[in-house]
Amino acid sequence: xxxxxxxxxxxxxxxxxxxxxxxxxxxxxxxxxxxxxxxxxxxxxxxxxxxxxxxxxxxxxxxxxxxxxxxxxxxxxxxxxxxxxxxxxxxxxxxxxxxxxxxxxxxxxxxxxxxxxxxxxxxxxxxxxxxxxxxxxxxxxxxxxxxxxxxxxxxxxxxxxxxxxxxxxxxxxxx
Amino acid sequence: xxxxxxxxxxxxxxxxxxxxxxxxxxxxxxxxxxxxxxxxxxxxxxxxxxxxxxxxxxxxxxxxxxxxxxxxxxxxxxxxxxxxxxxxxxxxxxxxxxxxxxxxxxxxxxxxxxxxxxxxxxxxxxxxxxxxxxxxxxxxxxxxxxxxxxxxxxxxxxxxxxxxxxxxxxxxxxxxxxxxxxxxxxxxxxxxxxxxxxxxxxxxxxxxxxxxxxxxxxxxxxxxxxxxxxxxxxxxxxxxxxxxxxxxxxxxxxxxxxxxxxxxxxxxxxxxxxxxxxxxxxxxxxxxxxxxxxxxxxxxxxxxxxxxxxxxxxxxxxxxxxxxxxxxxxxxxxxxxxxxxxxxxxxxxxxxxxxxxxxxxxxxxxxxxxxxxxxxxxxxxxxxxxxxxxxxxxxxxxxxxxxxxxxxxxxxxxxxxxxxxxxxxxxxxxxxxxxxxxxxxxxxxxxxxxxxxxxxxxxxxxxxxxxxxxxxxxxxxxxxxxxxxxxxxxxxxxxxxxxxxxxxxxxxxxxxxxxxxxxxxxxxxxxxxxxxxxxxxxxxxxxxxxxxxxxxxxxxxxxxxxxxxxxxxxxxxxxxxxxxxxxxxxxxxxxxxxxxxxxxxxxxxxxxxxxxxxxxxxxxxxxxxxxxxxxxxxxxxxxxxxxxxxxxxxxxxxxxxxxxxxxxxxxxx
Numbered sequence: 067x068x069x070x071x072x073x074x075x076x077x078x079x080x081x082x083x084x085x086x087x088x089x090x091x092x093x094x095x096x097x098x099x100x101x102x103x104x105x106x107x108x109x110x111x112x113x114x115x116x117x118x119x120x121x122x123x124x125x126x127x128x129x130x131x132x133x134x135x136x137x138x139x140x141x142x143x144x145x146x147x148x149x150x151x152x153x154x155x156x157x158x159x160x161x162x163x164x165x166x167x168x169x170x171x172x173x174x175x176x177x178x179x180x181x182x183x184x185x186x187x188x189x190x191x192x193x194x195x196x197x198x199x200x201x202x203x204x205x206x207x208x209x210x211x212x213x214x215x216x217x218x219x220x221x222x223x224x225x226x227x228x229x230x231x232x233x234x235x236x237x238x239x240x241x
Numbered sequence: 242x243x244x245x246x247x248x249x250x251x252x253x254x255x256x257x258x259x260x261x262x263x264x265x266x267x268x269x270x271x272x273x274x275x276x277x278x279x280x281x282x283x284x285x286x287x288x289x290x291x292x293x294x295x296x297x298x299x300x301x302x303x304x305x306x307x308x309x310x311x312x313x314x315x316x317x318x319x320x321x322x323x324x325x326x327x328x329x330x331x332x333x334x335x336x337x338x339x340x341x342x343x344x345x346x347x348x349x350x351x352x353x354x355x356x357x358x359x360x361x362x363x364x365x366x367x368x369x370x371x372x373x374x375x376x377x378x379x380x381x382x383x384x385x386x387x388x389x390x391x392x393x394x395x396x397x398x399x400x401x402x403x404x405x406x407x408x409x410x411x412x413x414x415x416x417x418x419x420x421x422x423x424x425x426x427x428x429x430x431x432x433x434x435x436x437x438x439x440x441x442x443x444x445x446x447x448x449x450x451x452x453x454x455x456x457x458x459x460x461x462x463x464x465x466x467x468x469x470x471x472x473x474x475x476x477x478x479x480x481x482x483x484x485x486x487x488x489x490x491x492x493x494x495x496x497x498x499x500x501x502x503x504x505x506x507x508x509x510x511x512x513x514x515x516x517x518x519x520x521x522x523x524x525x526x527x528x529x530x531x532x533x534x535x536x537x538x539x540x541x542x543x544x545x546x547x548x549x550x551x552x553x554x555x556x557x558x559x560x561x562x563x564x565x566x567x568x569x570x571x572x573x574x575x576x577x578x579x580x581x582x583x584x585x586x587x588x589x590x591x592x593x594x595x596x597x598x599x600x601x602x603x604x605x606x607x608x609x610x611x612x613x614x615x616x617x618x619x620x621x622x623x624x625x626x627x628x629x630x631x632x633x634x635x636x637x638x639x640x641x642x643x644x645x646x647x648x649x650x651x652x653x654x655x656x657x658x659x660x661x662x663x664x665x666x667x668x669x670x671x672x673x674x675x676x677x678x679x680x681x682x683x684x685x686x687x688x689x690x691x692x693x694x695x696x697x698x699x700x701x702x703x704x705x706x707x708x709x710x711x712x713x714x715x716x717x718x719x720x721x722x723x724x725x726x727x728x729x730x731x732x733x734x735x736x737x738x739x740x741x742x743x744x745x746x747x748x749x750x751x752x753x754x755x756x757x758x759x760x761x762x763x764x765x766x767x768x769x770x771x772x773x774x775x776x777x778x779x780x781x782x783x784x785x786x787x788x789x790x791x792x793x794x795x796x797x798x799x800x801x802x803x804x805x806x807x808x809x810x811x812x813x814x815x816x817x818x819x820x821x822x823x824x825x826x827x828x829x830x831x832x833x834x835x836x837x838x839x840x841x842x843x844x845x846x847x848x849x850x851x852x853x854x855x856x857x858x859x860x861x862x863x864x865x866x867x868x869x870x871x872x873x874x875x876x877x878x879x880x881x882x883x884x885x886x887x888x889x890x891x892x893x894x895x896x897x898x899x900x901x902x903x904x905x906x907x908x909x910x
Contacts, residue, residue, distance in 0.1 A: 073576035076523075077569045080530075084565045086616065089623040091541060091557045140847035146824050169849055204846070223824040 107134075107214050108198035115165045115173050115187035122188060126162065127214045131241050133233070134208040135184070136164040136196060139172035141204040143223040148180040150229050155183035159237055163187040166196045166204050207233070211240040248313050248392040251301025255392075258294035258349070259382040261287045265375030269368035273442070281364055284371025285356040291378060292353040295346045302342060302391050303333050312399040315339060315391045321405035321822050323792040331416040332406040337540065337556070338391035340419060344536070345381045347420075347427040352378060355431045355456070362452060369438030370431075377430055380563045388556045405792065405822030414474030418467060422494055425464025426532040429501060431456045433529035436522045437571055440578040445522065450512040453525070455881040457508055458738075461501045462877030468494050469870030480828030480843040482762070482858045484866060487636040492615045493535030496608055500528040503604035505877070506597050513659060514594055519579040520601070526575060530568045531608075537564050538615070589661025596654035603647040610639045641696070648703035648750070652678075655707075655743055656714045670717070674709035678702050690759065700754020704747035711740055738880030745872030752865025761859040764845070767798075768852035776859035777805040778840060780813075785851065793818040795829070798844060798853065802833070815855070817844045839863050 107127050114120045127134070135151060137144040155161050163184035165173045168191060177187075190196055199208065209218035218236040220228065265287035272280025302315070306329045311317040319336045320329055333339040352374040359367045385391070409415070432453045439449045471494065476484040485491060504524040511521045541557025588594040614635050656670050682702030686694045719728025765773050772781040784799040795818040803810040816829035833840040838861045845854030 070576060073579060074573075076576060077572035080568050080572060081565065083616070084561060084568075086620050086623045087537065087541075087561050087564075088558075090619045091554050091561065138847075138849075140849050143819065143824050143826055167846065167848055172849060222826070225824065 105216055107208075107210050107216055108195070110188070110195045110198065112188050112190060112195065115163070115170060115177075115189045118170070118189075122186065124214060126186065126188075127210045128212070130160045130212055131237055132160045132162050132210045133237070134162050134164060134210055136166045136199070136204050136206045136208075137176075138166045138168040138204045139176040140168065144205045145176075145180055147205055147224045148183070150224050150226055151183040152181050153226075154229060154233065157234075160185055164190050164195055164199075166190050167193045209233070209236050209240065244308065247301045247304050247308075248310065248394065251298040251305075252390065252392040254294045254297040254301065255382065255386060258291045258298065258345075259379065259386060261291045261294065262375050262378040262382055265291065266372055266379050267375075268372075269375070270372035273365040273368040273372070276365075278364065281368035284368050284375070287375065288349070288352045288356040288371060291375075292346075292349040295342075295349045295382075299333075299342055299346045302339060303330060305392075306330065306333055309403070311401070311403050312394050312396055313391075314393040314395045317395055317400050317403045319403065319406050321403040321792060323822070324403075324406055324411075325791055327416070328406055328411050332410070334419050335406050335410040335415065338385070338389045340423070341381065341385050341389050341540075342391055343420065344423050344427060345378065345385060347423050348374075348378055348381060348430060351427055351431050351460075355434070362448065363444075366438055366442055366444065366449070369441050370434045373434035373437045374430065377434070377567070380567070384556075384559050384563060388559050402822070405820065408793070408818065408820040408823065408825050408827045409478060411820075412474065412478055414470055414478060418470040418474050420467075421463055421470055422467030425460050425462075425467050425501075426494075426497065426535065428456065428460025428463055429497060429525075429529045429532050431460070432504070432525045433571070436525035437574060440522060440574050443578065445518045447512055447515060450508050450521065451886070454505075454508050454512060455886045457501070457505055457525075458877040458881045461498070461505055462874040462881075464494070464498050464501060465870050465874040465877065468498055469867045469874075473867050476863070477830050477832055477841075480830050480856075482760075482830075482841050482843070482856070482860065484756075484863065487614070487633050489615050490539050492611050493538045495611055496535060496615075497528050497531040499604050499608040499611065500524055500531055503601045503608075504528050506604075507601055510594055510597050514588070516588065516594060517598070517601075519575075522579060523575060524601075526568075526571045527608075530564070530571070533560075533564045533567060537561055588659075591657065591664060591667065592661040593654060593657045593659045596650050596657055599650045600647060600654060603643060603650070607640065607643050607647075610643070611636065614639075641699075644750070645699055645703050648707055648746075651743060651746070652706040652710050655739065656710045670713060671710055674713055675706065678705035678709055681705055694758050697754050697758050700750050704750045704754075707743050707747040707750075711743060715740065733883055733885070735880040735883040735885065738876040738878070738883070740876070741879060742873045742876030745869045745874075745876060747869070748865050748872055749869030752862050752867075752869060755862035756860050756866070759861045763857050765855055765857065766848055766852050767855045768850070771852075773855075773857060774805075775840075775857045776838075778859070779803040779805065780842065780857055782855075783812075785853070790818065792822065793820045793827075795819070796844065796847065796853075798855070800831070800842060802840065813840065813842050815842045815844045817847075834864060836864055837862060 107124055109124050111121065111123045114122055133151075133154065151161060161183045163186070165187050168176075170189065173187070173189070177184075188195060199206075205223060207220040207224055208216050209220075211217050217240050218232075220232065224233065265284055268280045268283035268287075272278070272283065305313045305316050306320050307326065309316070309320070309322050309329075311320075315336060315338050319339075320332045324332065334343045352371070355374065356367075356371060359370075435449060435453045435456070439445045468491075471491065472484045475486065475491075476482065504521065507517050507521045507524055510517050537557070537560040540560055541554075652674070653667070653671070657667060679702055682698050682700075682705055683693075685701050686692070686697040715729070715732070718732060719725055722728030722731055761776050763773065763775050765771075767773065767780075767782045769782050769785050772779055774780070779802065781801045781803070782798055783801050784797075786797050786799075788795050788797055795816045797814055797816045800813045800815070801810060802813055811833065813831035813833060815831035818827045818829055819825070820827060828843050831842045838859060841856075841858040841860055843856045843858075845856055847853055
């Protein structure tokens with residue numbers, strides 16, 4: 067009899083685990099993976115793409131919800147996502163670009179050809195800021211809230227569908 | 242007209258299959274409970290019909306892919322008119338709905354096979370097995386029809402073209418990996434059904450273990466190959482050169498493999514010695530439950546992983562219910578029935594019985610370790626204790642010592658005798674192998690690299706300790722035969738299966754130890770004309786070009802590689818592709834495989850000014866990882882082919898012929 071009771075512990079233990087699974091269904095795992103999630107935007111000091119005498123640092127990202135997009139002239143997918151970024155800028159969302167591993171001329175050429183949704187572009191030719199951000203490759207997009215804390219990380223190309231289903235809801239959530 | 246209706250035909254076939262599965266779940270069990278042979282006889286034809294109709298549904302979905310029917314949502318989301326035909330064929334299981342359909346097809350296939358090869362089993366046993374299989378099938382077919390219908394239409398506004406198959410999945414490895422893995426997962430349903438049937442009938446005898454062993458070995462072999470293919474795919478496709486990431490999805494396949502391995506061994510003890518009966522049944526239940534749990538973890542998206550799957554709470558909830566019902570019910574049946582069928586069989590602590598028990602304990606500890614590491618982030622998150630991720634450091638820290646300890650017992654286990662043996666005999670058999678393993682294991686890293694490495698030595702000592710005693714055992718066993726060859730012939734296929742399986746483990750361990758410690762990786766900036774030297778190979782970039790594939794644009798590099806010592810040279814062509822339909826960039830690795838080393842070149846990113854960041858890697862012994870897995874799987878198949886099981890099939894024919902029309906047969910057997 068005792069043994070049977072002991073064996074009954076097995077289904078009970080399993081049901082306990084199942085309860086956690088059940089709760090897990092309503093949690094968002096994407097918030098669990100990125101080490102940078104809910105952390106402050108890394109400190110940096112750089113010049114801007116347009117003006118090599120203008121210096122910017124992390125205080126740039128304080129005060130308003132901002133989308134930070136990491137791009138480069140060398141990256142074909144960045145060209146493809148420009149229409150979506152311009153559309154986001156049209157909806158009064160503050161956009162800051164990180165010109166990643168690029169040269170000034172090529173970056174400027176890119177912006178004049180494909181449009182410029184960015185309030186300002188951080189010039190990051192050596193990829194130092196990109197490294198601190200844990201960028202895998204361009205394009206990547208980070209949502210930074212008004213306190214300069216990273217709230218959302220989109221890896222890769224932003225499709226029109228991503229704008230509707232992921233980016234805009236996230237922006238609304240943190241505004 | 243008929244062509245336009247293909248998706249509806251498939252949908253309809255699925256509904257018929259569900260109805261048949263329901264009959265199969267109810268009638269044979271009711272028949273076994275009330276002793277009605279006619280009711281019990283429902284099982285086999287229903288299993289056949291179910292397999293047929295799911296196969297029709299599967300063929301319909303494949304046809305929709307082949308014909309580019311983008312009015313079917315599943316096709317529109319996962320295929321494209323530019324996709325080559327073979328990827329259209331494999332895209333069927335490259336998505337959630339299709340892969341659950343494949344799962345069900347295989348489940349029905351195993352059920353059908355089990356209904357055909359029933360062995361000399363009593364009729365009520367067969368009926369119960371069929372009933373349990375039917376129940377599992379009902380669960381999965383309901384899951385498809387309610388939450389994941391692959392035949393959903395996008396009418397009237399169907400897209401002009403499909404969204405394309407995820408570029409990561411456009412690859413040979415991904416064509417073969419999921420079917421193998423599912424064959425393994427699903428195959429364990431047979432031994433699960435068998436265990437439950439044995440519990441219900443109170444008949445946990447040698448007959449059921451003898452019957453269950455080949456099925457378990459076969460499912461285990463499939464799972465082994467499936468996991469190895471997954472690891473191989475991640476290795477060359479993700480572009481990082483890693484072969485195991487302790488990713489939740491990988492862990493989900495490793496968990497049933499670990500308990501399945503324990504089950505294969507514990508079934509051996511139960512068949513040979515009649516002991517560990519309850520334990521074997523519990524392992525059979527756990528293995529299939531973990532297969533289901535793996536499906537839940539992968540399909541519900543409660544854990545993040547490199548394998549991106551759609552996250553749909555409704556689906557997750559359904560599988561969770563399926564999992565909860567299956568596991569709770571089977572554990573309840575186990576708790577209520579298991580004590581009745583236990584027997585005490587004595588054995589000495591220095592015996593194969595005891596060592597197999599130790600092996601089982603290690604495998605279970607490993608299972609719990611992996612399970613904890615996998616669900617721990619989820620549990621913390623549920624309790625609101627913060628978001629963390631458990632990574633390779635945890636798993637490696639626990640898995641490496643556990644594996645080494647298990648190897649110590651593996652070396653002993655394969656040469657000891659059942660029931661018990663004298664310490665003196667064991668020492669006589671083992672001392673030479675032990676000394677040789679230690680000396681060679683410690684010397685080899687020195688000879689190979691000129692510097693000593695603890696982990697490589699541990700790996701090689703463990704591997705030799707597994708292999709050498711077995712080699713000696715083979716010689717001992719053939720000593721009395723007229724010639725060595727004649728002696729080898731006398732050894733049974735299941736013995737050879739065991740030897741090969743264990744050699745496979747040793748080969749994999751060597752691969753893991755060497756490639757993890759002697760891997761050389763260099764990240765370099767290269768432009769045409771640049772030369773880099775890695776591990777004695779000169780890599781010179783000769784050309785940088787762009788090319789257009791069927792559904793992608795690519796930057797290609799051509800590298801001329803020259804071997805320093807022999808001067809032989811060859812070319813390698815890594816690529817960076819941009820898939821047009823999805824806009825997804827992909828790294829196409831250039832590989833130069835070899836038995837003792839792989840050369841691995843991946844393109845990183847364009848650094849402007851015509852140069853690229855390139856990752857060049859030298860990976861010694863990496864092939865051994867998967868070669869070992871193939872040995873293991875082949876060992877499993879050899880054991881299935883053993884005469885012993887064939888003999889069981891032959892003797893079945895006789896009583897069946899006599900017993901025709903004998904309705905009271907099951908009462909007497």
